[in-house]
Amino acid sequence: MKRLLLSLLLIPITLFGQDNFTIKGKISAQNGNPLALISVKLETGGKSTQTNDNGVFEFKNVNAGTYVVSISGVGFKSTRSKINVDDNLDLAFTLQESSQAIQDVNIIGKSKAMQLSENAMNINSLDISKVTDLSLGAEEVLRASTGVVVRQSGGVGSELNINLNGLTGEAVRIYYDGIPMEVYGNALQLNTIPVDALQRIDVYKGVMPVDVGTDALGGGINLIPVEPTESQLRTSYSAGSFNTHRLTLNGNKNWNDKTSLSISSFYNYSDNDYTMRNIRNNIERFDANGDFLNIEREYIDARRFHDQHASSFVEAALSLKNRRWTDKLVLSFSHSYRFDEIQQGKFIDGIAVGEAKGKVNGITQRVDYRKKFMDDKLSLRYFGILSNAFSKVNDSTKFVYNWTGAPFKRYNDTGSEIFSSPTARDAHDLGTAHRLIANYQVSPNTTLKFSDFFSYTRIKGEDPFGIRLSIDGQLLDPNSIPSKIHRNIVGAELEQLFFEKKLTAIGFYKNYKYVGESIDLRTSSATILPIRKINDTQNGYGTALKYSILPSLFVRGSVEKAVRIPTEPEIFGDFLVILPNYELKPETSDNINAGISFSDHLGEEAYLSIKIDGFLRNQKNLIRIERVGIENARYINQAEVDGKGVEFSSRLTFLKSLDISANLTYQSNKIAKVGKAADNASIGRQVPNIPNFYYNIGVDYKIEDVFRSQNNLRLFWTYFYTDRFSINEVGNLDTASPEYIVPVQHLHNAGATYSLVNRGLSFSFNVQNALNAEIFDNFRIPRPGFNCAFKINYTLIYK
Known part of the structure; x- marks a missing residue:
């Protein structure tokens, strides 16, 4: 029945x-x-x-x-x-x-970028689509963002430093698809990723959502990789100045509506042999008998000769979706590689580096699981990563080079060029990170979000030339004893909508905990292993508000106490030059952000967007590096910094295809408190190596149906202005030594892209530093003069 x-x-x-x-x-x-x-x-x-x-x-x-x-x-x-x-x-x-x-x-x-930019939290989401066809790295796109300064110590792939609203160094976290980039073991770096490997770049200023941020001090950058959903193949190749080559290959194959296989890869190579103008060069002087007299200085134009860079990344991913047990599951495996010849240290002085070099190989496995429950009210996401990085640094030569590329006749007494003593260190870094996110729609106007982030790092290696500790009469390589640290960051966030969704209110709480241990390098002799352990717990909290006055006009603001946990090298040292500091405390910052935003269509052919944002920061226990003796240094909690600033950004689109944008930043970051009475002279001075005033203007013009229907030409020009600033602490820029002052800089970039839409082809030509101006970067290191690149892109979409 x-x-x-x-x-x-x-x-x-x-x-x-x-x-x-x-x-x-x-x-x-x-x-x-x-x-x-x-x-x-x-x-x-x-x-x-x-x-x-x-x-x-x-x-x-x-x-x-x-x-x-x-x-x-x-x-x-x-x-x-x-x-x-x-x-x-x-x-x-x-x-x-x-x-x-x-x-x-x-x-x-x-677009997703526009939606994020209208969040209650201050997010500047950069859409990559307009520059995908250009021969640029991700760092070049980031330069045009408001409030961001990208600093490099040379050319392609060189050491990178990001300044965001006055915060710099490790205080600004960089993420790759939501995972801190350092988990990948330093083989993957922001300035090695080409633009066509990314979908967008999200820049967070002040408050970071609990499902993205970790322990950023008031800002972070999240690189979102391309995630193709249809069966396609996209490849590009570019060649440029200084023997620079970039190659990308991205593909996706949908076997059915539930299974797909994708690959994402890129390769970079550059000699980075650009000419630096008017730099100091040391010359040996000898008498008629060949006996050494002295070192003389001269100023020359020098071509970099030991700065080769090569890097690659390949990731294969299997995606399963629309299953009963998962909405989406991605399993991926990747390999990353980088090789760098080291041309100089932190600064450009009279001696060049001619032999030191380093390389890293990274192997990574990643899982990303997503599922919705309870009629889509509850969504869960888990993603985890396991990384093994194998690195080697070799600095064990007795030769000394000047900027002509010739070795000195006298040998180096230390047997090294960069570090205080020779090294040939092999290291194995094991890293893993896991994040669980739960998002629950309590009601149409109420959302509760929970996130737990856990990471673990173990560093172990060996160095035949490194220091040795005497343990019970036996010499021990401290590199062979693993250093370990794990972090756990828990966050909860409540979002409530009021007044027919005109007002958005977000409150959040974060708990930061870390535990670590390492061998104490300061111990000269002991009968047992001198293992030091550290741990600390901190709390962060805050709120963010957004009110829509009109559909096209809103105001927003946030207040936050942010925390940044010290990194492994800051706590444990680097077994070479940096000494450990087990008493190092986390940095904290009290942040206030406020802004107003307007965006609307003006008639049928125009669009206008204007944003004004301001910020106040009180940064405590600032982690800074301090010289110890002649050869070594360590990180200490030394100062308190008061920061403030205002940002302006605008975009105007009219005449159907003309787009004009402008971004301006003025900021001040002054030392308010120091840790030692001897440093009282620093109070009131600007934090060094950070510009106070800079802006950029960009023009983009598109012409459709050039020569043939569906063939489009796009022209662009960008101008960057940076006011003068000092790379060390000075009381007055006008009386400071010119060698430490970065002068006013004017940088012009331009280019063109010609697209054959129906054939999936595009060709681009772009010029950096078009007027061949003197441009400086991190710690006054000269940047390349006029340089250019040509790029071809091909996209094949198939069933």
Whole structure:
């Protein structure tokens, strides 16, 4: 009887449901990036929807028949396609950029970058789509962001330092797809990642969401890699000045609607042999008998001769989605590599480095799991990473070089060029990080978010030339004793909407805990291993508010106590030059951010966006490096810094295809308190090596249907201005030594891209430092003069 009743109940479902089908689809830009909030409409029947963050749309319960699908979105050409529905369909559409009048668009869609930029927390999300075809690294895109200064110690792949609203060094965390980049073992670095390997760059200023941030002191940068969703192959090759070459290859194959396999890879190489102007060079002087007299100084134009860089990254990923047990599961394996010849130390002085070099190999496994429950009210995400990095630094020569590339006749007494003593250190860094995120929609206006981040690092190695400790009469290489540290950061965040969603209020709490141990390098002799252990717990908290005055105008602000845990080298030393400091305390900062934002369409052919933001920071227990004796240094908690600043950014699009942007930053970061009475003279001085005033202006112009229909030409020009500043503490810039002053800088970049849309081809040519100006970077290191690059891109989309 039960079976009969069940059969009778199923009859109407079968009769009335046999002609009902599901239409799924994916909408992407020409570069393969998914497009969110694009309007999709079935013209017959009146069904309409929008794409989600992954560019996916879906219509359920569609009757059999012929339909016209209409697709439209701001900045893209509208399209209409006829489809025949007699089964479930899985469609794919690629939209072409357009400058058509806005009145032709049914619903104004916003990209993921635009949505993030309108968050209650101050996020500047940089869309990569306009510069994907250019021969640039991620650091060049970041330079144009408001409040960001990118500092390098040379050319491609050189040591990188990010300054964000006055915060610098480790105080600004860099993430790769939500995982701190250092977990990858230093083989992967921001300035080795080409732009076409990324989907966007999210710059967080002040408060960071609990599901992204770790222990950033008031800002962070999250690099979002390309995640193609349709079957495609994209490759590019560029060649440029200083024998620079970049190659990328990204592909994705959808086996069905539930399984796909993708690959993401890039390779960089550069000699970095650019000319530095008017730098100091040491010359040996000898008498007629060949006896040494003295060292003389001269100022010359010198070509860098020992600065070769090579790096590569390849990641293969298997994606499973739309399963009963997971919405999405990504399993990936990657290998990263970098090789660097070392040309100089932190500064440019009269002696060059001619032989020291280093390399890193990294092997990484990653898992990303996502699932929604309870009618999509509860979403869970877990992602974890396991990394093994194998590095080697070799600085064990007796030769000394000057900037002509010639060795001195006299040998080096220390037997090393960079470090205080020779080294050939091999190291194995084991790193793992895990994050669990739970997001619960309590009500339409209330969202609760929880995040737990755990990381563990172990460092072990050997150095045949390194220091030795005497343990019970036996000499021991301290590198062979592992240093370990693990962190756990728990966060909870509550978001509440008020007044018909005009007011967004976010409150959050974070708990920071770390535990570590390492051998004490300061022990000269002992009967047992001198292992030192450290641990600490800190709490952070804050709130963020946003109020929409008009649909196009909102104000927002945030207050936060932020915490930054010291890094392994800061606590344990580097077994070479940096001594350990087990008493080092975490940095904290009281941050206040406030701003106003306006963005709207002005008529049919114009768009205007204006943002003004200000910040106040009180940074305590600032971690700074201090020289100890002649050869060594260590990190100490020395100062308290008061920071303040204002930022202005604007963007104007008009005449259908002309885009003008401008960003300006003024900031002041003064030392308010010092740890020693002897350093009282520093109070009131600006923190060195950080510019106070800088701005940039960019112009982008697109011409459609050049020579042939669907062939587009895009021209761009960017100007960067940086006011003068000092690389050390000075009371007055006007009376300070010119050798320590970075003068006013004017940098012009320009380029052009020609795209054959129907063929998936594009060609670009871009020029950096077009006027060959003298440009300086971190600690007054000269940057390249005029340099250029040519790039070709090819995209193949297939079924």
